[in-house]
Amino acid sequence: xxxxxxxxxxxxxxxxxxxxxxxxxxxxxxxxxxxxxxxxxxxxxxxxxxxxxxxxxxxxxxxxxxxxxxxxxxxxxxxxxxxxxxxxxxxxxxxxxxxxxxxxxxxxxxxxxxxxxxxxxxx
Amino acid sequence: xxxxxxxxxxxxxxxxxxxxxxxxxxxxxxxxxxxxxxxxxxxxxxxxxxxxxxxxxxxxxxxxxxxxxxxxxxxxxxxxxxxxxxxxxxxxxxxxxxxxxxxxxx
Numbered sequence: 001x002x003x004x005x006x007x008x009x010x011x012x013x014x015x016x017x018x019x020x021x022x023x024x025x026x027x028x029x030x031x032x033x034x035x036x037x038x039x040x041x042x043x044x045x046x047x048x049x050x051x052x053x054x055x056x057x058x059x060x061x062x063x064x065x066x067x068x069x070x071x072x073x074x075x076x077x078x079x080x081x082x083x084x085x086x087x088x089x090x091x092x093x094x095x096x097x098x099x100x101x102x103x104x105x106x107x108x109x110x111x112x113x114x115x116x117x118x119x120x121x122x123x
Numbered sequence: 124x125x126x127x128x129x130x131x132x133x134x135x136x137x138x139x140x141x142x143x144x145x146x147x148x149x150x151x152x153x154x155x156x157x158x159x160x161x162x163x164x165x166x167x168x169x170x171x172x173x174x175x176x177x178x179x180x181x182x183x184x185x186x187x188x189x190x191x192x193x194x195x196x197x198x199x200x201x202x203x204x205x206x207x208x209x210x211x212x213x214x215x216x217x218x219x220x221x222x223x224x225x226x227x228x229x
Binding site for chain 1: 124155157159161166167168172173178208212214217218219220221222
């Protein structure tokens with residue numbers, strides 16, 4: 001069965017860095033677009049970034065562009081999010097999510113999600 | 124950027140009621156619209172993709188319609204287990220979510 005397990009969250013000071021990981025299993029990881037989506041405490045969902053199956057196509061939300069870097073290692077079935085210059089407003093649960101299908105251009109919908117990892121940015 | 128709005132922001136309905144949520148995009152997104160259900164403390168769950176297609180395993184009381192800028196999500200007969208927040212999400216241009224609609228039982 002498909003499993004996505006995030007790790008790497010925690011408490012970090014403003015301006016600090018953190019690297020999130022998402023370990024995937026139960027499917028051919030290299031066939032699917034992957035995304036990071038976050039949810040601030042008590043708030044709605046915010047798309048953060050996505051990466052194509054090969055890693056050649058990457059997009060970011062304006063709110064994180066220039067500070068966050070998404071990457072993947074298809075040999076290790078893993079997705080990453082390097083977060084630099086963290087701000088209080090980056091405090092959220094971060095989910096990794098898999099596209100519904102392995103379409104070449106991405107399906108745009110998320111059929112599998114991890115349990116999330118909490119990132120808290122505070123002094 | 125494409126902005127998504129949803130209405131209402133919250134609603135209360137009785138078991139068995141028909142519940143309708145609307146989602147509006149700031150520009151034409153064709154049918155590139157999905158609907159998710161999120162229960163407290165849980166990850167979202169995909170219910171409807173491409174505006175009107177029911178995800179595998181999702182009960183048929185859930186449905187979606189619309190295209191262009193205006194979309195509708197319907198629960199034909201509200202059940203106690205449907206208490207959740209519902210989000211629309213567009214993927215015509217990058218990705219973005221609506222603000223959510225919280226549904227509870229009257």
